[in-house]
Amino acid sequence: MKGRLLGDRYEIVEKIGGGGMALVYKAKCKLLNRYVAIKVLRTEFINNEEFINKFRRESQAAASLSHPNIVNIYDVGVEGDIYYIVMEYVKGKTLKELIREKGRLSYEETIDIAIQIARALSHAHKNHIVHRDIKPHNILVSDDGRIKVTDFGIAKAATTSTVTNTSNVIGSVHYFSPEQARGGYTNEKSDIYSLGIVMYEMVTGRVPFEGDSPISVAIKHIQEDIVTPRQFVKTIPESLEKIILKCVEKDQSLRYDSAEELLKDLEKAKELKDGSYVEINNYDDSPTRVIPAIKDDMLMNKKNNNKNKKDKKNKSNKVITISAILLALVLTSALAVGFLHIKDYLFVKEVEVPLIVGLHEDVAKQKIESLGLRFVVKKRVYSKDYKEGYIISQDVDPEDKVKVGYPIEVVVSKGEKLVKVPDLLNKYSSDIEVALSRVGLEQGKIVHQFSDIYPEGIIISQEPEPLSMVPEGTKVNFVISQGPKINYVIMPNLIGLNLENAKKEIISNGFVLGEVKYELNNDVPKNLVTWQSYPAGAEVEENTTIDLIVSSGPSTENADGQNDSNLTENNNKKKEEQAAQSEQNSVQEQEKVLQLIIPLPQDREKVEVKIYKIQGQSKEIIYNKVHETKEERISVTISGKGEVKYEIYYDGEFYEQKDINF
CATH class of the missing domain: 2.60.40 (Immunoglobulin-like)
Incomplete structure (x- = not known):
């Protein structure tokens, strides 16, 4: 994707993140000359109408919001098979990364971050938008400390029918509410529960519930009590602990009624640490009612009146009663005989479908068939979240009732998809991206190092090893050759040295003496260097050949007794001609x-x-x-x-x- 232009406007710069549904890239907007973040739907989902609808819903939900603590949506588009959303680029890190770096956050940091998240949720809820996936991974912390809530991919308009799909519970299991775990009604209070879990993780450095599988964690959200934060960190103020515990009440009615109400307590918690102002609601199941006292004379009068009425009716009712009994016996006998013949056609027993997601296929099958239902494997797919042979989803929601013999279709995990790591040793680094993308692997860390054996750009080593089997999406690290290391040496000044000393300077600095020419020179004494092939002070590669011109002294008479002045004059003319030619060439070849x-x-x-x-x-x-x-x-x-x-x-x-x- 790097370098690709989307919508004739957004140039992809680099990949900066990704989730289960989409990849996120940093891009440059050529129209407004600014950086943006672009979320692109993964290619494996472009033919899945459900994911495309979720992707579109994110843009619709988030685009309707405008708040300093919510990532802005600038644009949406489709280009070929690429579905993308253009968002505000936030330079910083996720809250999850911040927690991992620090281990846990201070009381003051937690309050400050929670207030900003609550403000974002308050704005969304006022616009009838429930986020439904509040977690540290979806909270961005900018370099200047501002909090931005992002990823409204599963957000939904808050209506009386806002119910999570129980066959495939949406949300992140460590942070979602009990009602989401049950697949029940979700509203603004579901976001408040998730924010409570996020605050819990910020101050303790851990999530309250862990498990071997997503379904075991979900069950703990429904059934188990949370260990109070101060059992892990004794310095947490009582006020913050009470706020967190009120947010994570399993009963929705006992949580904060709104994000606004939560905000008020968080603001107080910045100064007041005793927590006396945090109201904990405890409602009785049966409200007290006031009823009038019943007296004895009221009971006696009522009894006598009833007796007189019964005496009058007894005689006339006896005949009717006997006749009715006889007739009823006849009719009942006839109906009983007929019912025995047709009951199997009129009535079929209904049973409640159990939750089998997260169970092994054999256990799930036994559980379904023991109820008289049919167990049908619809398909088997690769999954990172479920081991091989475990149930990923079921087509009938748990607790729904179906007739005996009804088929329950399931999707079974094939485990993580393993792919073979391509052998890229001794190949050029430019081959990496194509080779890895073909098998579903990603490029990891690239390290460059000098090598006297491998030419520049050649892959020296890789990790994991070539031809090994690894999970799809694994990052492969590479060491790439920079070629032999070249050392540069500052060229010394050789002008004015005698030839012997110039040779020593050349050799001691790691150079090689090249061609030595002698020229007549009336200004420089004999055997002194008048020219060097590289100027003094230049950085020159080690082992370079250095040529010299050495003075042969002033001109003398030649063997015929003639003065060399004529020769010198001729030489000077030649030099003048050469200089003129050189000047002409330099004009033609100006820098x-x-x-x-x-x-x-x-x-x-x-x-x-x-x-x-x-x-x-x-x-x-x-x-x-x-x-x-x-x-x-x-x-x-x-x-x-x-x-x-x-x-x-x-x-x-x-x-x-x-x-x-x-």
Whole structure:
């Protein structure tokens, strides 16, 4: 996806995250010249109408919200088989990452973060939107400390029919409410429960319920009491503990009535630590009622009146009663005989469907068939959440009643999908992305190192090993050759040295003496160096050959007794002609000037940028300056002729090489 342009506007820069339903990329908006985050539906779901509807629902739900603590939605679109949502780019980390880094958060940090999340939920609830998946992974913490709630992928308008699909419970099992676990009615109080679990994790560094499988954790949310936070961290104030425990009441009626009500207590908790203001509701199942006292004379009068009425009716009723009994016996006998013949056709026994998600296939089958129902495996699919042979979903909700003999269709896990790691050793690094994407693996960490054996760009090693079997989606790390390490040495000044000392300087600095020419020179004494092939102060590669011109002294008479002045004059003329020709050539081959545009890294606030110019065996630094990364890019003026290489370094680390042909 890197470099791809979506909607003729958003250029993908890099992948920055992903979840079970979508991948998230950082992109540059060419129209507004700003960075955005783009959520792209995973390719395996583009033909799944259910996931596409969820994806669209996220954009519709979140786009209706505008709040400083909610990630803004800018745009939505479809391009071919790519469904995407354009969102606000938040530079920072998730709350889950922050908790992992610190172990647990302080009381003050927890209160501050919880207040911002509660404000976001209050705004969403006022717009009749229930998030239904509040968890630290969906809370972004920007570099300046602002909290942003994101991922409204399973949010839904709050109505009287807001019920979670029990055959495939939506939400993250460690954070969702008991009513979500049961597949029951969810409302704004379900978000408050999840926020309570998030606060619990922030102050203790752990979630309240753990289990071997998602279903075991869900059952604990329904049945087990939470261990109070102060049993793990004694320094937690009573006020915060009471707020958390009120949020995570299993009975929805005992929780906070609204996020606004929760906000008021959180604001008080910043100053008051005793928690006396947190109201805990305890309702009796049977309310007390006031009824009038019943007296003895009322009972006696009523008894006498009833007796007189019965005496009058007894005589006339006896005849009717006897006749009715006889007739009833006849009719009952006839109906009983007929019912025995047709009851099997009129009535079929109904049984309650049990919860079998999370059970092994054999156990589930036995449980279903023992009730007189049929166990049908609809399909088997790969799953990261369920081991091989365990039930992922059932088509009839638990506690629903069906007739005996009804088929219960299930989806069974095939376990994690294992794929073979491709062998990329001795291949070019440019092959990595294509090779991994073919088998469903991802690129991990890339390390560059010098090598005298492997050419630049060749893969030296990889982890996991080639041809090993690993779960789909595993990251593969690589070590890539930078070629042999090149050492550069500062060229010493050899001008004015005698030949012997110049040789010593060349050899001691790791260079090789090349061609030595002698030329007549009236200004420089004999055997002194007048020219060197690389200028003093230049960075020159080690083992480079250095040529010299040495003075042969002033001119003398030749063998015929003639003065060398004529020869010198001729030589001077030749030199003048050569100089003129050289000047003409230089005019024709003047250095060209270009602007080199360099993007700045966005993972830090400041960066030192160094640029080296490499031409032939010469390497010199042409730029060294510290920039603030909010500039996003810089323009550097470069000049040269012919083919020139430029190496760019960020804070001393190699970034890239640009080959410029002037």
